[in-house]
Amino acid sequence: MAWNNQGGPWGGGGSGGSGGGGGQSPWGRGPSNGGRQSPDFDELLRRGQDRMRNIFPGGIGAPRSLAIIVLAAIVLWLLSGLYRVNPGEVGVNMVFGRYVSQTQPGLNWNWPAPIGSVATPDVATRNRVEIGFRASPGAGGDIDVAEESLMLTGDENIVDIQAVVLWRIDDVEKYLFDIRDPESSLNDSGASVKNATVKNAVEAAIREIIGQSTFEYAITEGRSQIEAKAEELAQGILDSYNSGIRIEQLSMQKSDAPQEVVDAFRDVQKAKADKVSLVNEAQAYFNQITQDAEGQATQIIRQSEGYKQEKIADAQGDTQRFMSIYQQYQTNPNVTERRMYLETMERIMGNMNKVLVADDGKSGTIPYLPLDQLLKSRAKPAQSNAAPATNNDNQQSAVQPGVQP
Template sequence: MDTGNIDPPPAKKNRKISLKRLGKAFLVLAVVSLLNTCWYRLDEDNYAVVTTLGSPSAETQAGLHFKIPLIQNVHMVSKIIKGMPIGYVPGDNTTIPEEAIMITKDFNFVNTDFYLEYMVSDPIKYLYASEEPEATLKMLAQSYIRDTVGVYNVDDVITTGKAAIQSEIKEKLTERVISEDIGLSVVNITIQDAFPPTQEVLSAFKNVENAKQGKETAVNNANKDRNEKLPQAEASCDQIIKQAEAEKQARVNEAEGQASRFEQMYAEYEKYPLITRRRMFYEAMEDILPELKVYVTDGATQKLLPLEHFSADAPETEHAEPETGGERE
């Protein structure tokens, strides 16, 4: 039976054709997707930062632009002016005490709400010069706000001095942001509201300020006490050391003198032992005899007789007659 010319079943042919068509469709879809990633559109409100193997470059012209797939990446950065509230939450106007409450020149508390407007001036530095450029900008703004409000009286902050305060803060903040070079620029900063804080918040902040002042006073008093007592302690220490050194030197000199006299006496003893012994005996007697009482007797006095009662410096005593039993005949 000849089987060489037998055709495959129609079902198998259709399956092969379907797989080929499906493969072509996937290939076409992949090519279209790849071509689609080769282009990006830039509008007027954004910058495009293109990174080629990690090296960034900026594109500012609006329109359709080409990029190399898998090698170049595109990051969009907005050109629109943005706003940053300081001291309050927008919408419900909730005050943030740690940002809003400040101390004025005349030592009063004032609640000030600011609104900062800014925009991106350099998209590359905005993305890569600082990890959080908005947080850095807010920190700088709060610092200059407090410094500036602190040189005005509370009446100026609440009423007539707002324009001058805003202008001064903007000038200082703009210069600092330029020097920091974080890719942002200050557009404007305005005081939204300024009013005295509530009594509860005011009392809390006064307690904090009083605690700080009490701490500073305690530290200053401790430093003053230390500065007063430390020189006295050092002087006393020096005096004690000098006295100890003097006493040590005196004892050393005395010991050396005694040793020198002993050596001289020993040398004399070796030369004239008999004379030296007598001299030493006489010197010892000169030290001992003045403390003794010497009595000279004729040898007939009873040895047990207490002679001290008969000495010149002994107290006088009355001698009573012995009693008898009757008259002597």
């Protein structure tokens, strides 16, 4: 069996025993150049110490070595002041807690701690505050918060109010430095409440407006007015504290009677609705009758005005005719008197029964002309749509011999 590449099993190719050379027994074989050696930790440690001696020739305690260490620490400390501002955020640089400047989104630098600090509030997101309830999609519905939702009205009734407020940061410097812990505080039970500053201001504003309103007004037509007034009042409260917060929308989600009396309240509302309906029907009937009466009155007045104008026109016409006759009378009195006499007689005699008697006294008989009978005989053919006879024929047929008295 070959134990050595040099020769025999105990030694190879050279002179004896412990002398030269190459081969060794398998129980005393040293490391082979062809095999893989494990790392020599002592050698690595020695090489590291040599490198440190090259960097710090006089040792770590030497002045040059201390200066290099201090300089490296300062550089690392300054690099720790780099920070990133995300889109929608504003970087606020502070030195010893005092406001210095603002930075835009991107990579920025400020003095690192403990000299400086940085805050990056989100100014683009609209924050949501719930008053009177808490949204809980996982629980199958919203959770009522009675100590926030129940409010006292001006007429000493209780109304259940739930509202949602949307707000955002308008002034970063005021938001961070003029109010304490603007985004959270502790409630009565000791739990943390998000957006407590906005919630407290809006809740106080709604309670004040509700306290000045009646119950009926708060749950019916007054909801939109209450929203506008509460939003304006809450914004005034926040501005008075220099909060840097801008309320963008206040919406009342619920304005109703408490759950314990809601059934009775609905009955009352139904009765009021019936009352309003009956009043409207009566008012409609009243309007109809009134309009008819006003129309008849207007018609009578117009007829009276027409009759008045007619009589005035007749009187004015008579006056003008009289004046024209008077002027003619002044010009020629005899002719005018004769004409007036004839016209008067025509007007008087035209409606009378007339009998003409010839009084010559020669024949012993008195012939007469019965004009009244002639008028009656002429009226009958006219009523029967017969053709009227001529005046000459009527006169001939109407002439009869007289009767001697």
